[in-house]
Amino acid sequence: MELSLEQIQEKVNGYVNNYAVALFNILEKEISIQVDWDSITESSNPQRAAEALFSWQGYFVFGRLIEVIQEYAIKYEGKSDIQQLLDAIVVQNISKGKKVEMNGTTLLVKSNFTKGSLGAIKKKRLKKLIGGLFRLTMKSYMKLIEEECIPRALKELNDCLEFDNNETIEFVVDWDSFKRSTDIAEALSNLTYSRGWYSFSNISRAFRYGVQYDELSKKKLKALVKKVEFIHIPGKGYNKKKAFLEGTTLKIYGQWESWWGGNLRTYDIQSLLRHSVRLFKLEKKLKKKKFGKEQKKKKIRLLKDVSESFYVRKGHFEYLESILSSPIFLKPDELDQKAFEIFMTKYVNKEKKKKEKEKKTDKKDKKEKLLYGYSIKKVNHRGSKQDRMLVITDKAMYTFGYKYKKKKVVEKTIHKFKHSEWWYCQFGELGSSGGFGSELAKVAGGEELEKVSEGVGEIAEVISGKEEYGVRFVTSKRRKKPNPVLKKLAAKLGKKILMVFDKLVENQIDGREGLPEIDIPENPKFELDDIFKIVAKSLSKEKGELPFVQIGEYPPASILDIMVVLEEIWDGVSKQPKLKLPNLPVINVGWLLKNCLSVLKEMDGLELEFPEQPSLSIFFKNILRDLEEKGEEAVDEIELPSPNPIPLSDLLSIIVEALENHDEKLPKMKFSGFKLPKMNKVLETCIKSCQNVPEINFPPPKKLKILKVLKIINEVIGSIDLPSVSVGDLGIDFGIELPSLDLPDIDLGVDMPGGGKFLKYLKPKAKPPYAGLMYYPNGKPEKYLCKEMSYVHRALAMCNNTPSWVSRPYKTKINYQATTFGQFLNKTGKHKSKKPEKKDKKKKDKKKDKKKDEKNEEKQEEKKEENEEENEEEKQEEKQEEQKNIEEEN
Numbered sequence: 001m002e003l004s005l006e007q008i009q010e011k012v013n014g015y016v017n018n019y020a021v022a023l024f025n026i027l028e029k030e031i032s033i034q035v036d037w038d039s040i041t042e043s044s045n046p047q048r049a050a051e052a053l054f055s056w057q058g059y060f061v062f063g064r065l066i067e068v069i070q071e072y073a074i075k076y077e078g079k080s081d082i083q084q085l086l087d088a089i090v091v092q093n094i095s096k097g098k099k100v101e102m103n104g105t106t107l108l109v110k111s112n113f114t115k116g117s118l119g120a121i122k123k124k125r126l127k128k129l130i131g132g133l134f135r136l137t138m139k140s141y142m143k144l145i146e147e148e149c150i151p152r153a154l155k156e157l158n159d160c161l162e163f164d165n166n167e168t169i170e171f172v173v174d175w176d177s178f179k180r181s182t183d184i185a186e187a188l189s190n191l192t193y194s195r196g197w198y199s200f201s202n203i204s205r206a207f208r209y210g211v212q213y214d215e216l217s218k219k220k221l222k223a224l225v226k227k228v229e230f231i232h233i234p235g236k237g238y239n240k241k242k243a244f245l246e247g248t249t250l251k252i253y254g255q256w257e258s259w260w261g262g263n264l265r266t267y268d269i270q271s272l273l274r275h276s277v278r279l280f281k282l283e284k285k286l287k288k289k290k291f292g293k294e295q296k297k298k299k300i301r302l303l304k305d306v307s308e309s310f311y312v313r314k315g316h317f318e319y320l321e322s323i324l325s326s327p328i329f330l331k332p333d334e335l336d337q338k339a340f341e342i343f344m345t346k347y348v349n350k351e352k353k354k355k356e357k358e359k360k361t362d363k364k365d366k367k368e369k370l371l372y373g374y375s376i377k378k379v380n381h382r383g384s385k386q387d388r389m390l391v392i393t394d395k396a397m398y399t400f401g402y403k404y405k406k407k408k409v410v411e412k413t414i415h416k417f418k419h420s421e422w423w424y425c426q427f428g429e430l431g432s433s434g435g436f437g438s439e440l441a442k443v444a445g446g447e448e449l450e451k452v453s454e455g456v457g458e459i460a461e462v463i464s465g466k467e468e469y470g471v472r473f474v475t476s477k478r479r480k481k482p483n484p485v486l487k488k489l490a491a492k493l494g495k496k497i498l499m500v501f502d503k504l505v506e507n508q509i510d511g512r513e514g515l516p517e518i519d520i521p522e523n524p525k526f527e528l529d530d531i532f533k534i535v536a537k538s539l540s541k542e543k544g545e546l547p548f549v550q551i552g553e554y555p556p557a558s559i560l561d562i563m564v565v566l567e568e569i570w571d572g573v574s575k576q577p578k579l580k581l582p583n584l585p586v587i588n589v590g591w592l593l594k595n596c597l598s599v600l601k602e603m604d605g606l607e608l609e610f611p612e613q614p615s616l617s618i619f620f621k622n623i624l625r626d627l628e629e630k631g632e633e634a635v636d637e638i639e640l641p642s643p644n645p646i647p648l649s650d651l652l653s654i655i656v657e658a659l660e661n662h663d664e665k666l667p668k669m670k671f672s673g674f675k676l677p678k679m680n681k682v683l684e685t686c687i688k689s690c691q692n693v694p695e696i697n698f699p700p701p702k703k704l705k706i707l708k709v710l711k712i713i714n715e716v717i718g719s720i721d722l723p724s725v726s727v728g729d730l731g732i733d734f735g736i737e738l739p740s741l742d743l744p745d746i747d748l749g750v751d752m753p754g755g756g757k758f759l760k761y762l763k764p765k766a767k768p769p770y771a772g773l774m775y776y777p778n779g780k781p782e783k784y785l786c787k788e789m790s791y792v793h794r795a796l797a798m799c800n801n802t803p804s805w806v807s808r809p810y811k812t813k814i815n816y817q818a819t820t821f822g823q824f825l826n827k828t829g830k831h832k833s834k835k836p837e838k839k840d841k842k843k844k845d846k847k848k849d850k851k852k853d854e855k856n857e858e859k860q861e862e863k864k865e866e867n868e869e870e871n872e873e874e875k876q877e878e879k880q881e882e883q884k885n886i887e888e889e890n
Contacts, residue, residue, distance in 0.1 A: 003054075005041070005046055005047060005050055008047075008050040008051065008053075008054045009037060009050065011054055012035060012050070012053045012054050012058060013035070015053075015054075015057050015058035015062060016033050016034070016035065016058070016062065019033055019058065019062045019063070019065075019066050020032070020033045022066055023066055023069065026066070026069065026070045026073055026074070026079075027069070027073060027079060027082060027083055027086075028079075028083075029083050031086060031087065031088060031089060032087070032088040032089070033062070033088075033089045033091075034088070034089070034090050034091070035053065035090075035091045036090060036091065036092040036093070039092045039093040039094070040053075040093050040113070043093050043095075043113070043114050044095075044114050045114040045543065047545070048113070048114050048115070048116050048540075049093050049113035049114045049119075050113075051116060051117075051558060052113040052115075052116050052117050052119055052120055053091070053113065055116075055117050055557050055558060055561040056555050056557055056561060057555055060117040060120035060561070060564070061091060061109070061113075061120050062091075064120070064121070064122070064123045064126055065089070065109065065126060067123065068123060068126045068127050068130055069082065069130070071127070072130065072131065072134065072136050072140060075140075075143075076136060076139060076140035076143055076144075077139075077143075078134060078136040078139065078140065081134055081136060082134055082136075085102070085105060085133075085134055086105060086107055086134075087104075087105035087106065088105065088106045088107070089106070089107045089109065090106055090107070090108050090109070091109045092108060092109070092110045093110075093111070093112065093113045093114070094110045094111065094112055095112060096112060097110070097111075097112065098110070098111045098112070098119075098121050098125070099111070100121070100126065100129035100130060100133065101133075102133050107130075107133070109121065114540075115537075115540035116536075116539070116540050116546075116558060116560040116561065116564075117536075117558070117560060117561045117564040118536045118537065118540045118560065118564050119540070120564075122568065123568075124189065127185075127189065128183075128185035128186055128189050129185070131185050132184070132185045137184055137185045137188065138175070138178075138179075138184065138188070141188040141189075141191075141192055142175075144192050144195075145173060145191075145192060145196070145200075148195050148196070149171075149192055149195055149196030149199070149200040149201075150171045150196075150200060152195060152196065152200065152201060153171060153196060153200035153201050153203060153204045154168065154169070154171070154204075156201060156204035156205070156208070157169055157203075157204045157207060159208075160204060160207050160208040160211060160218075161207060161211075161218050161221060161222055162218065163222070167222060169222075169225060169226060169227065169228060170226065170227045170228070171200060171203075171227075171228050171230075172227060172228070172229045172230070173191075173229075173230050174229060174230065174231045174232065177231050177232040177233070177234075178232045178256075180232070180234045181232055181234050181256075181257055182234065182235075182257065183257050186256075186257050187232055187256040187257045187262075188256070190256045190257070190258075190259055190260075190261070190262065190263070191230065191232075191256045191262065193572065194572060197574075198260075198263040199230065199252075199262070199263055202263065202264065202266055202269065203228050203250070203252075203269060205266045206266050206267075206269035206270040206272075206273060207221060207273065209266060209267070209270045210270050210273045210274060210277075213270075214270070214273075214274045214277075216273060216274065216277045217277065220277050220280065220281075221273065221277065224245065224248065224273075224276055224277065224280060225245070225248060225249075225250050225273075226248040226249070227248060227249040227250070228249070228250045228252065229249055229250070229251050229252065230252050230254075230262075231251060231252065231253050231254075232254065232255070232256055232257075232262070233253055233254065233255045233262075234255075234257075235255055235257065236255060236257045236258040236261060237255045237258055237261055238255070238258060238260065238261050239314060239315070240253065240254070240255050240261075241253060241254040241255065241261060241262050241263070241264055242254075242264075242311055242314070242316045242318075242319065243264060243268070243269055243272050243311070244272075244318070244319065244322060245272065245276050250269075250272075252264065252269075264310070265310065267310075268309070268310040268311070271305070271309050271310065272309075272311075274305070275302065275305065275306055275309070275323065278298065278302050279302065279323065279326055279328070281298075282295055282298060282299055282302070282326075282328045283326060283327065283328055286327060286328050291328070293784075295328075296784040297784070299328055299329075299784075299788065300784060300787045300788060300791065302323075303323075303329075303788060303791040303792070303795070304791055304808075306319075306320065306323050306795060307320075307791055307794050307795035307798055308798070312795050312798045312799055313798055313802055313805075314802055315799050315800070315802040316799070317369075317394045317796075317799050320371075320795050320796070320799060321369070321371060321394075324371060324372060324792065329372075329788065330372065330374055330785065330788060330789070332373050332374060332375075335404060336373060336374070336375055336389065337373075338407070339389055339402045339404070339407075339409075340370055340373045340389070340391055341370075342407060342409060343389070343391060343398070343400060343402075343409050344368070344370050344391070344393075346409065347398075347400075347409060347411075347414060348367075348368050348391075348393065348398065349367045349368060368393040368394060368395050368396065369393055369394045370391065370392075370393055371392050371393060371394060371792075371796070372391075372392040372789075372792055373389065373390060373391045373392065374389075374390050374777055374778075374789070375387070375388075375389055375390075375777070375778040375779075376388050376389070376390045376399070376775040376776065376777055376778055377468070377470075377775060377776050377777075377778055378399055378773065378774070378775045379430065379470070379774040379775060379776075379816060380774075383816055386401070386413075387401065387778070388400060388401055388402075388413065388775070389401070389402050390775065392792060392793075392796065394796070394799070394800075395418065395419060395420075395800065396416050396417060396418045396419060397416070397417045397418075397419065397473070397773070397793070397796075398414060398415065398416050398417075399413070399414070399415045399773065399775075400413050400414045400415070401413035415773075417473065417475055417771060417772075417773055418475070418477075418800070419793075419796045419797045419799065419800040419801075420797075420800040420801055421475040421476050421477045421771075422475065422476070422793075422794075422797035422800075422801060422806045423474045423475055423476040423770065424474055424807050424809075424810075425471065425472070425473045425474070425790050425793050425794060425807075425809040425810075426471070426472045426790075426809065426810060426811070426812050426814055427469075427470070427471050427472075427783070427786045427787055427789075427790045427809055427810075427811055427812075427814075428469065428470075428786075428811045428812045428813055428814050429468070429469055429470075429813055429814065430468045430469065430470040430774070430776060430814050430816065431813055431814065431815045431816075468776045469776060469782070469783045469786055470774065470775055470776030470777075470786060470814060471773075471774070471775055471776065471786050471789055471790055471793075472772065472773070472774045472814050473772055473773045473774075473790075473793055474770055474771075474772035475770060475771045475772055476621070476625075476770065477770060477771045490607075490608060490609055493734055494608075495601060495606070495608075496734055496735070497608040497609075498597065498600060498601055498608070499732050499734065500619065500730065500732065501597055501600075501616075501619055501620075501623075502597055503730045503731075503732055504616040504619060504730075505590070505593050505594060505597065505616065507730070508616050509589065509590040509593060509616070510590065512590070515588045515589050515590055515720070516588065516589060516716045516720070517586065517587065517588050518587050518588060518589065518592060518712060518713070518716065519712075520587065520640070520701075520704070520712060526579060526581060526584070527570075527576045527579075528570045528573075528576045528577060528579065528655065528658075529567050529570035529571045529572075529573070529576070531579065531651070531655065532563050532564075532566045532567035532570060533567045534696065534698055534699065535563045535648065535651065535696050536560060536563040536564050536567060537699075538696045538697050539559065539560045539563065539693070539696075540560060542693075542694055546558050546559050546560050546693070547559050547689045547690065547692070547693065548689075549562055549685060549686055549689050551676060551677060551682060551685055559648075559686060559689060559690055559693065562682065562686055565669075566679075566682075569667050569669065570667065573667060575664045577655075577658040577659055577661070577662035578658065579654060579655065579658050580654070580658075581643070581646075581651075581654065582646070582654075583643045583644040583645070583646040583698065584643050585640075585641040585642070585643065585644075587640065587641070589713060589716060589717060589720065591641075592638075592709055592712070592713055593616075593620075593713065595638050595709075596638065596706065596709060596710060596713070599636050599637075599638055599706050600623065600706070602636070603636055603706075606623070606626060606627075607626055608622070608623065608626070609622050616717070617717050617720075620710075620713065620714070620717060621714065623710070624707075624710045624711070624714055627706065627707050627710060636705070636706045637703040637704060637705055637706065638703065638704050638705075638706060638709050639703050640700075640701040640702075640703070640704065641701075642698065642700040642701065643698035644698075645695035645696060645697050645698070646695060646696055646698075647693075647695050647696070648690045648693045648695070648696050649687050649690055649691060649693075651696055652683050652686055652687050652690070653687060655683060656680055656683050656684065656687075659679060659680055659683075660680070666678075666679050667679075669682060715805065774814070774816060777789070787809075790809035791809060793809070794806060794808065794809055
């Protein structure tokens with residue numbers, strides 16, 4: 001259907017008169033509605049702009065506007081306010097943007113209508129803009145929340161929790177926090193979207209899922225939560241949304257000015273309820289002094305669940321702090337607490353105070369907050385066991401020596417391990433390989449070992465000890481100094497070292513099947529509403545005429561108008577059909593590694609290490625570490641591949657197939673009184689009419705910084721089996737001769753088992769290549785306490801590595817090679833910090849010592865009796881043998 005500009009103008013003026021009559025019936029006041037036709041005719045595409053006003057009897061521009069005014073006037077009782085403020089409405093075309101302004105008592109609606117119906121302002125946006133202009137925003141949303149959102153959520157809660165007559169859960173909105181927002185209309189619109197389905201009703205769904213799937217007690221849930229409060233955090237963003245249970249109030253914090261900036265997932269609120277109920281049960285058992293083995297297991301499960309929750313993964317330290325403040329978790333005594341306070345004040349937060357004074361700026365560095373602490377036995381790289389204090393803050397973990405009597409920290413013993421440098425954590429039995437004994441046993445036989453041991457018999461007795469249950473925490477921070485030969489070689493080769501990277505990718509990645517696909521957060525997620533929007537944008541850029549579609553007896557509409565309507569219908573639908581688009585590029589580890597390599601070759605200032613035994617994952621991590629140290633200097637970007645263009649008929653056919661396989665009910669094709677046929681029939685009609693329509697162009701993805709891409713690869717590269725290889729085996733021609741890296745054995749001529757290598761047993765063991773900590777708690781080495789400490793480490797690593805996932809702690813036999821020197825110090829070392837005992841405890845300790853002495857005496861007497869009995873039996877056997885011999889002789 002083709003109409004001239006004059007014909008369209010005549011029909012639009014007729015529609016405008018009809019809408020003016022409808023507005024008079026709503027407001028009981030005559031309001032003038034006009035179109036600024038000069039702005040339309042002077043636009044870059046007058047025909048397309050006029051069609052936007054004409055399509056579907058002017059619904060996209062005028063129909064939406066009248067519906068919004070009607071909703072405010074009648075539903076939210078704003079009729080008198082609008083009557084005072086509004087006399088006329090003028091629609092204008094502008095080259096860029098969408099605006100709604102008041103000029104005196106005239107409402108100006110401005111938009112770029114050359115985009116067709118896509119340029120018309122959506123009803124949701126109109127509602128926010130007009131509500132703010134007519135001072136109706138807060139008033140209308142208060143009524144919506146009180147009359148629809150809260151009653152709906154309470155009904156769903158009642159169906160789940162089965163309230164008695166006097167029981168209920170109160171829903172409250174902190175209106176003061178919303179008043180502080182820069183765009184209150186946007187914030188309240190997102191809070192109440194779909195009658196509070198993602199906010200108020202989300203709470204009731206979380207309770208229902210907790211009862212249904214986590215088997216939480218309805219009675220306990222009603223006792224724990226009496227009130228739900230929604231609090232707005234000013235500004236836009238997505239990372240500040242969180243929830244806490246403070247007393248009996250469930251507080252939901254969010255930045256509702258951003259779409260989805262305040263709405264938590266149902267599962268995240270469900271997990272908070274699950275944690276709260278389980279914590280409540282364990283605390284109850286502790287009060288009754290029935291905290292046994294089963295409760296300790298449940299405590300570890302709870303801590304494991306918390307460490308993987310949304311709040312911890314998003315870096316909300318306060319949530320983890322609130323959980324660990326419970327009395328069921330490890331708490332230091334008064335003396336240890338005093339030691340921790342001294343250390344935090346004098347050593348952890350001291351430097352930050354100095355920096356604040358030097359800078360004299362308004363921005364203050366946040367002080368580290370003490371979370372967890374305990375007295376431990378630290379096992380160093382020699383196998384020597386040292387009395388230390390362990391302090392865990394929100395940013396790092398510290399160990400230090402402490403003198404209780406002097407109340408003094410031994411400064412030279414302070415060591416720091418950042419949570420952000422997490423690599424892995426183990427817990428289990430600590431087993432020493434044992435200095436002389438085990439090392440020599442591998443080299444010498446039993447008789448030779450006895451000869452060697454004769455001269456060191458006393459030391460051999462000293463180094464014997466029992467096994468403990470402990471924890472090993474290893475960071476990704478390299479501690480080993482590079483080989484000087486390799487360091488010189490790396491400086492000489494420079495970027496040629498990347499040839500190793502190139503060869504490893506070629507040998508270990510190219511042609512390999514089953515490589516993990518990469519999820520890039522910045523890449524657009526093509527859901528159905530996104531697809532219709534992309535189609536509409538692509539069509540709006542076409543300068544030629546677009547086909548009109550006649551659907552039954554309904555008014556004819558441009559193919560662009562149909563796409564806009566479909567996008568509006570699907571916008572906000574939670575469960576959308578899955579689409580398999582053939583034009584999207586496949587991005588896997590191999591593609592990203594190759595493109596990273598091409599970017600790295602062009603970068604300056606890289607300090608690369610020469611890999612003696614290279615593996616792709618280790619080589620990659622070394623490069624990532626170097627770029628992380630550079631930070632903002634690593635600004636080079638990688639351009640991701642764009643989707644290919646696709647014919648509209650092919651794209652719509654894919655959508656039709658996806659809709660037929662979709663399990664959920666499809667939304668109805670209904671708007672502004674128009675009720676269209678079923679969605680599949682509408683799409684099939686469009687397919688027949690769009691054979692000559694140009695291909696649809698998808699938007700290109702955003703460019704990504706090289707450091708961001710490397711971090712994305714780092715999350716998945718560990719899941720690929722990439723063995724280490726020798727540089728020589730790669731067959732790379734560096735242009736220079738590589739030096740031999742094999743050092744010859746030195747034969748000292750000592751007549752000992754193992755020859756000259758025997759001396760290595762006496763020298764201190766070299767430090768491991770990566771910084772780490774091995775320890776066990778002082779006092780009773782209980783395995784559940786070690787598990788608890790391991791999962792605390794992991795939870796804080798999750799907080800400090802967001803959004804990356806860190807590995808779980810795992811149980812294993814933790815072996816460490818203890819030197820003779822280190823084991824000797826374990827038994828003979830002096831100057832160990834001893835905690836002063838209280839006077840009240842000394843009497844108890846003396847009684848215990850007496851009882852121990854008595855038991856030891858009893859045991860010794862029993863052994864003596866056993867020995868005497870054995871001696872008597874031996875004597876009787878000897879007598880019997882003598883008698884037999886005498887009889888044989890006779």
